[in-house]
Amino acid sequence: MTETVVPSVPVAQPTREPGRLWHTFCDMNTVRKGPEFTVARAEGVWLWDEAGDRYLDGTASLWYCNVGHGRPEIAEAVHRQMLTLDAYTVYGDFANAPAVRLSERLAAHAPVSDPRVILTCGGGESIDTAAKLARRYHAVSGAPDKVHLISRTGGYHGLNGFGTSVIGMERFRTGFGPLVEDVSVVPHDSAAALEAEILRVGPGRVAAFFAEPVIGAGGVYAPPQGYFAEVSRICQRYGVLFIVDSVICGFARLGDWFGIERFGARPDMIVFAKGVSSGYLPLGGVVVSGRVAEPFWYQDDHPFLHGTTYAGHPTACAAAMANLDILEREDLFTVSLEVERQLDGALRSLADHPLVSQVRSGTGVMAAVELTEEALAERGITTAEVFAEARMRGVILRAVPTALLISPPLIITWEQIDHLVSTLAGALDAVAARH
Template structure:
């Protein structure tokens, strides 16, 4: 807030495809899909038209109790048909953080209904980002998002992102009879684009099954073609108990998220009387949001962006890899999904006092938007990006690094 108060704001005036224009009319490549969500690109008239038609038919109405609407039903059925979850059910929400809270509460409530109310402990991973609602803030794997808010939700812990053995050790330390669920992103996104080791998710799924711990996948960033499939986790051949989704489900055109829940977890609530899940939000199942999402999914399928994304992934990887030779760069992480990270060296960050915010500013001045985190610059462009635009992104980042290096 203080930074904005002391300087001019960057006003985004309009957008089309992979491009943004500011209030002065200058053009920028959206190298981050805003916040990881503009999967089909900006300015798609078919999504706007679908939302408009729905608003003119049924603007909004609650889906509490036995109330529903056709767009919400059709979207839920479509998502369930593609989810790698056994006998899936869908809970719709308004976004990713809300969906994480829904999944966490459902996990705890599930064990309570089964007569094991002591199973409340939630485990997550270092670097994991799960939104900034109550449960999300409490299980996030980055300390900077957790501090300064007083006591958070208790019975949570964090394990190394790359070790199934560490997860098992933590379950045993806490006691399997007290652990409710384990949360993991297919690829850690906002935490720095960290890829899972070979075989990691197979081992994790086995550990969770061994101790009866619910396996919850956070696919908010990784879903809807960003990793070449519907929910990202399909690349690793496992079937979680729940999948949290948002962002790419509507490509950000409308605020929407949700949780895909396995039939096993749903059964005590769905099949038995007297076990209500007392949870919900005002705009969950909003018909205009669902209609926009359906139009977005139509684009993903019609243009086969699931296949296209695998080609984009390879080209983005090949374009970013040479940056590893830059004297300011310690590591490039890419090659799984349309995303990547360019991490600065310890010497640059500490001895030379360089910040990722400086590199971000230099890139933006040259017409490319990146995402700075404390140690790296992140990229996650729309899946519709061209090879030429990828090369422009990479060369601009290289030029920004050169400019910062020269200044220091």
């Protein structure tokens, strides 16, 4: 369905002052000086604020609303499930039908040998689950010293305990005191660096390697040709578990179920969240290979004493099943590849802008527009300033220290992509003129 696109003109900003809500991932001393930007409703790729002004959701919130906002099928599935079984634990031998069905469905599509599925409430919980399981697997397999975890520069793995410790961005690790020990970070684009680090630490001490198929929040970096094939060989050679973090890249954002299929690798575990429910309800999990599951499933006295209260939540699982129905029925796996091509082509027009040093796009429906060092360091321009200008003009993007990130819902049309890119161009022009 084609929608009329609003022109790129400034829109009114909300004026409600901040109340008691402590916003996440921010400097509240800045936010409290307000006003807050309050999202009132959403439909498709569009958001509306309290004043009734419309914005294109160029980030699918936080990379997750793959099927778009306001899908009645998901709301109806949630309503039906709540009237049947709203919530119940899957601790011990308890189960519920939606959790069982979702696990079977995910396992059927996962590029993992003989998969099992652990359900959680989101990506950060799933990373911690995978990290603890990796260490515990080695311990019960007779190698208790294999506890070291390796990740990549730019890698984002949530901000729970293990996630904060293995994250590949130093700014998120500092100021919290001691974190999880026995972790290290290697360059994101070098399989040789991974092997060198395994040898430095000692293969008898390395438990697992974490990697996103395409680095997302760290700046949208696709892997070099053949990178994951070589990484898989290295991990197998040294008995290191290969854990793929597909929280951002899964459920058609890269054209496949988990994103890593695009690079031909079969990991030991896959961490997922976000697009599994398109964010309609919090849900995540870990797909675990049969080899890793074996000592816990088929040997005595090896319980995995880990879990969360809302894991396997039947209503969240019902939302995910309805979301996956939409992905398959509308073939968003194929559609996303065309959207990827269109977004890449449109963004290339920004490559010659005087404020832009690089456009990274073309692998998935995700992109980064990097600002020049001269703009950032010498002219005092910030990505936050460009973000604010774009939002004033009706497009929501994501600002990281040196780039603007783009990851719209997969249902975005060509006209809406053109609107997004032309609005960003106008925002860049306006900021450049002020400096």
